[in-house]
Amino acid sequence: MTPLISLKGVDKWYGPGFQVLRGCSLDVARGEVVVVCGPSGSGKSTLIKCVNGLEPVQGGSIAIEAAEVTDPKTDMTKLRARVGMVFQHFELFPHMSVLDNLCIGPQKVMGRPRAEAEAKAMALLERVGLAAHAAKFPIQLSGGQQQRVAIARALAMDPVAMLFDEPTSALDPEMINEVLDVMVELAREGMTMIVVTHEMGFARRVADRVVFMDGGEVIEDSPKDDFFGAPKSPRAVEFLSKILQH
Amino acid sequence: MHGWNWTGFFEYLTNGYLFQGALVTLGLTVASITLGLVLGFVIALLRMSPLKPLRWFAHFYIWLFRGTPVLVQLIIIYTGLPQIGIRFTVLESTLIGLVMNEAAYLAEIIRSGINAVPRGQSNAARAIGMKDWQIMRYIVAPQATRIIIPPLGNSVNGCLKTTSIASVISMEELLRRTQVLIQEKFMVLELFVVAALYYLIMTTAWDFVQRRIERRFGRGFDISAGH
Ligand SMILES: Nc1ncnc2c1ncn2[C@@H]1O[C@H](COP(=O)(O)OP(=O)(O)OP(=O)(O)O)[C@@H](O)[C@H]1O
Numbered sequence A: 001m002t003p004l005i006s007l008k009g010v011d012k013w014y015g016p017g018f019q020v021l022r023g024c025s026l027d028v029a030r031g032e033v034v035v036v037c038g039p040s041g042s043g044k045s046t047l048i049k050c051v052n053g054l055e056p057v058q059g060g061s062i063a064i065e066a067a068e069v070t071d072p073k074t075d076m077t078k079l080r081a082r083v084g085m086v087f088q089h090f091e092l093f094p095h096m097s098v099l100d101n102l103c104i105g106p107q108k109v110m111g112r113p114r115a116e117a118e119a120k121a122m123a124l125l126e127r128v129g130l131a132a133h134a135a136k137f138p139i140q141l142s143g144g145q146q147q148r149v150a151i152a153r154a155l156a157m158d159p160v161a162m163l164f165d166e167p168t169s170a171l172d173p174e175m176i177n178e179v180l181d182v183m184v185e186l187a188r189e190g191m192t193m194i195v196v197t198h199e200m201g202f203a204r205r206v207a208d209r210v211v212f213m214d215g216g217e218v219i220e221d222s223p224k225d226d227f228f229g230a231p232k233s234p235r236a237v238e239f240l241s242k243i244l245q246h
Numbered sequence B: 001m002h003g004w005n006w007t008g009f010f011e012y013l014t015n016g017y018l019f020q021g022a023l024v025t026l027g028l029t030v031a032s033i034t035l036g037l038v039l040g041f042v043i044a045l046l047r048m049s050p051l052k053p054l055r056w057f058a059h060f061y062i063w064l065f066r067g068t069p070v071l072v073q074l075i076i077i078y079t080g081l082p083q084i085g086i087r088f089t090v091l092e093s094t095l096i097g098l099v100m101n102e103a104a105y106l107a108e109i110i111r112s113g114i115n116a117v118p119r120g121q122s123n124a125a126r127a128i129g130m131k132d133w134q135i136m137r138y139i140v141a142p143q144a145t146r147i148i149i150p151p152l153g154n155s156v157n158g159c160l161k162t163t164s165i166a167s168v169i170s171m172e173e174l175l176r177r178t179q180v181l182i183q184e185k186f187m188v189l190e191l192f193v194v195a196a197l198y199y200l201i202m203t204t205a206w207d208f209v210q211r212r213i214e215r216r217f218g219r220g221f222d223i224s225a226g227h
């Protein structure tokens, strides 16, 4: 079966002197959940930004559902509309109500009528437990609530896959679980997900595979149990021992 | 010396000819700011363009118009250009001068407003599949507007007063009409005070309008201004 998302030997430079990704390869099958971890600056955020073309790459290839992200002929706006993305700092649109945050994509990008977009948005808000907050502005919500709205906003586009970049690392500890719970539920429903996170509890519960990055390289790509049971690389061992202390 | 004439003062305060002049001042301001915003937006975009020649052009434009007095610009347009066969009416010259001058200032204001919208916002909009113009229209511009309003308000206030410079090319706005009346009646102080009051009324009214606009665009940024 061809993978839903496939990266082959991806190289990326920021400017001529600094190579941030070195020959990264990664396949994600439909319905798979892949957790990406690694030290700060290892290139995790860059990697997932490349997946939906927010950052261009200089070498290798990236494909989503057989559409080449790296092919200049690909309609990137169409492709991005099909891949949901959740950011560390939520990035809700502050000048719009929660409801409008969820409707703007379906209305302006997919051309759906307002009534249809609203009905779908309300259903999604219900699902993340925030239907009562539809009319509020993002600033009136807590961090955990904002991140759940951000997840709902991405889901409003009916994505084939979801990318998460440290979705809980900007949150107060007591709000982390409400966001992880939404993500666990999504994973169990069969959503294809790439999740950059250091929440190893989350990885243990729902990841199929764990990818460990360091220095712009994919050092290890193992089934979850292998990764936690017997990590192959010394760098992964060291990394795990550090973050599991907390 | 013939002292202050209250009767004359109150007569001119309600003088239709002066009142119409004030309306012209208002009209010139509205036109200059509106057209200046459009042109200023284009120049701001050029200034941020990835193409060097476009950036240079925008830079040159801003440098030229911010570096020379409006008075000199107006005289060149109205009095100087006919010498090389380019003729504009008084109104045309006034509008060209004021609009091009405002655009130079507004371009810088608009550019800094756009730059002040965090990069993550356009990334988030791009990630849901928006095209560049949609990101500008629905995400960046509304947020930049909020940032731009206070300096824009200053520009409107400044423009209300700058229009008086057009009196030197005999544009029939408030100051010019004041001077015309002075030449007939010699009530210099009374008439200039009336003119000053008209300007004061217009700038004060604008302050009021500006505060309302600020509240409108502040929604979502300040909890107390939420609804
Ligand atoms: N736009 C950019 N221009 C230049 N360098 C960048 C840019 N974005 C990131 N970098 C650099 O690239 C490297 C990888 O960054 P990236 O954000 O992908 O790391 P990360 O693994 O996500 O780190 P963290 O855990 O801190 O989020 C870092 O050294 C970073 O400083």
Ligand SMILES: [Mg+2]
Residues within 6 Å of the ligand: A044, A045, A046, A165, A166
């Ligand atoms: Mg990162």
